[in-house]
Amino acid sequence: MCSTKNIGSKCRSSITAFRLIVLIFMTAIAQAQPVDGNTYKLTLAEAVQFAKTQNKLVQAACMEESAAEEDRKDAYNAALPAITANGSYQRFTDLTLFTHGLSHSTTGPRKPTPNGATLGVDALFNIYSGGKQRALQSEQRSKLQLARLNAMDQSGNVALQTAHQYLELLRLNDLQKLILDQLNRAQTRLNNINTLYKNQKVTKSDVLRAEVLLSNVQLSLQENENDLTITNQKLDVLLNVPDTVQISPVDxxxxxKPAVSALLPFVEAAGVTNYSVQKATESIELQKARLKGIESSNKPSIGFYTAYGLNYPNYLFFPPVNQAYAIGFVGLKAQYSISSLYHNKSKLAAGKLRVKELEVQQQAYNDNVRTEAHSWYIKYAEALTRIEVNERSVEQAQVNYRIVNTKYLNQLSLLTDLLDADNLYQESRFNLIKAQTNALNIYYSILYISGNL
Structure with a gap:
């Protein structure tokens, strides 16, 4: 992220952190064992951290934050005196005077000289403007904070998407191993059935069914390989690396997986720390600053102004004198717009209504976030329980498959029973992997919704 409490050191810190992360990632790539020259190992934490800085959308959000910082500086610079330097030179034509309408005219040189010039400097300093300047500064501070929260939200959202894609890639990789194992079992089973068929212990239908199952497993393998390619490309986009890079999950x-109790503080604080809630809170402060700006129009303004300049010729005397002179002044300027009393009446009413509207929205966001966070919390506890159940199911299904397979080879069960046992074993292992990755997906969702990702 490119946001810290210290605005001046924020960008320097973010650039240093970014370079460090890139260096770590490139070092990890250099030390990785490439599978085919372009495949690199990466942990889930490394993928998430790298995406939070390298992703293009995150970089764009950080640029907007930097732009908002410049706007904030501009608002503070507006309080400085406005100083203007000016100069001019004129060369006048002869003067033509008309009498009796336009029928008679006389022409002569402009007095005291046909030349004219001015050179000077003036300054205006705002002493009091009803709080308009402070309101503008508060507005820009709120906009900067909103930009910072947007950058954090974008970073967290990208991190969540990266975690989901990484876990999907992890699931597909594990599924690939399961399918290859199933393919090996199907091939072995087909060989055994062919042997039994040659010994006239099974019918041709058993051979055909075994061949069909083998073809289906091969098709599943091809489908899974395609899903792996697609998921890897999505992960490459999130990491902002070339599409040719193949990510090999280390985890x-x-x-x-964290215990359920460890996530309870995140869930309880989500109603405050959630990015949407924080942005809603800052939007209220922004609208209040705008409301103060409107209220300042109903108050007088006082300014200090001064000027000093060199002029030619001298028109301070009559007749004018062909000479240059220098003169300056200092003064106070007070102004009050009486029309603001009725011009700003509806603007003030609209501004106050918008503040109340934003407060209601914030409450709605808070309610929705708390409900969603507690929902994820309940689902996470459920996911951990599901993992335990599926682990027992895998053990039972594996034992069941071995028993049924032995019975079939001894002609004590039907092929249907063996295929059902194989499918049950395969499904139970797949469900275990799915439950494990779902638990991690829920964990990262809780981190994001609580503003901690």
Whole structure:
């Protein structure tokens, strides 16, 4: 992220952090063991951290934050005196005087000289303007904070998408192993059935069914390989790396998962720390600053102004004198717009209504976030329980498959029973991987909705 409390050091810190992360990522790539020359190992934490800085949408959000910072500086610079330097030179034509309408005229040189010139400097400093300047500064501070929150939100959103895609890639990789294992079982089973068929212990239908199942497994393998390619490309886009880069997950679906109790503080604080709620809160402050700007129009303004200049010729005397002179002045300028009393009446009413509207929206965001966070919390506890159940199911399904397979080879069960046992074993292992990745997806969703990703 490119946002810190210290605005002046924010960008320098973000650039340093970005370079460090890029260096770490490139070092990891250099040290990785490439599978085919363009495949690199990456952990889930590394992928998430890299995407939070390298992703194009995050970079664009950081640029907008930097632009908002410049706008804030401009608002503070507006309080400085407005100083203007000016100069001019004129060369006048002869003067033509008309009498009796336009029928008679006389021409002569312009007195005291046909030349004229001015050179000077003036300054205006705002002393009091009803709080308009402070309101403008507060407005720009709120806009900067909103831009910072947008950048954080964009970074968190990209991190969440990266985690989802990484876990999907992880699921598909594990599924690839399961399918290859199933393919090996199907091939072995077909060989065994062919042997039994040659010994006239099974019918031709068993051979055909085994061949059909083998073809289906091969098709599933091809489908999974295509899904792997698509998911890898999506992950490349999120990481902002070339599409030719193949990411090989280092983590596994069975990686340790936080306890349910460890996520409770995130869930309880989500109603305050959520990015949408924070942006709604800052939007209220922004509207209040705008309301103060409108109210300032109903108040007088006082300014200090001064000027000093060199003029030629001298028109301070009559008749004018062909000479240059220098003169300056200082003074105070007070102004009050009486029409603001009725011009700003509806603007003030609209501004106050918008503040109330934003406050209601903030409450709605808070309610929705708290509900969603608690929903994810309940689902996470459910996901951990599902993992335990599926782990037992895998063990039971594996034992069941071995028993049925032995029975079939001894002609004590039907091929249908063996295929059902194989499918049950395969499905139970797939469900375990799915439950493990779903739990991690929910975990990252809780981190994002609580504003901690």
């Amino acid at each position: 596994s679906a069975a990686m340790p």
